[in-house]
Amino acid sequence: MLRIGQGIDAHRFAEGRKLVLGGVEIPFEKGLDGHSDADVLLHAIADSLLGAMAKGDIGRHFPDTDQQYKGISSLVLLKTVGEIMAKDGGTLQNIDATIIAQRPKVMPYVQQMTECIAQALNATPKHINIKATTTEKMGFTGREEGIAAMAIALVMFA
Numbered sequence: 036m037l038r039i040g041q042g043i044d045a046h047r048f049a050e051g052r053k054l055v056l057g058g059v060e061i062p063f064e065k066g067l068d069g070h071s072d073a074d075v076l077l078h079a080i081a082d083s084l085l086g087a088m089a090k091g092d093i094g095r096h097f098p099d100t101d102q103q104y105k106g107i108s109s110l111v112l113l114k115t116v117g118e119i120m121a122k123d124g125g126t127l128q129n130i131d132a133t134i135i136a137q138r139p140k141v142m143p144y145v146q147q148m149t150e151c152i153a154q155a156l157n158a159t160p161k162h163i164n165i166k167a168t169t170t171e172k173m174g175f176t177g178r179e180e181g182i183a184a185m186a187i188a189l190v191m192f193a
């Protein structure tokens with residue numbers, strides 16, 4: 036049976052933080068604030084996979100009150116979600132995701148992000164599509180207050 040899931044996430048910018056998107060560190064004057072590394076793209080993707088499994092969201096699996104997740108790489112969280120999916124009999128068909136950011140330009144890093152995500156999920160890079168858009172300076176991403184991401188995943192269950 037094929038099942039679909041969606042995920043959406045947003046994090047605000049903060050000074051003195053690294054910017055990590057899709058598991059890739061991107062040189063920029065500020066990073067995203069959060070309990071983990073605040074990788075907004077991986078959080079949206081992890082939520083889309085949990086959605087397809089009807090297993091809640093990453094907040095339920097990795098509570099931000101739990102000190103063991105403080106500063107953790109979200110690739111570790113995504114890998115764990117991939118393991119939950121495999122245990123559940125799920126095989127990833129595809130992920131389609133969009134990063135919503137005015138700045139920085141993320142397109143040069145998309146290929147590397149795709150490979151990182153594929154590796155974490157034990158999947159083929161060609162099944163993972165990452166897009167990036169601005170909101171033409173409108174709204175919180177347009178004002179460069181933060182970055183948002185959306186993802187959809189399709190998973191086949193045996």
Ligand SMILES: [Zn+2]
Nearest residue numbers: 044073075078
């Ligand atoms: Zn998040």
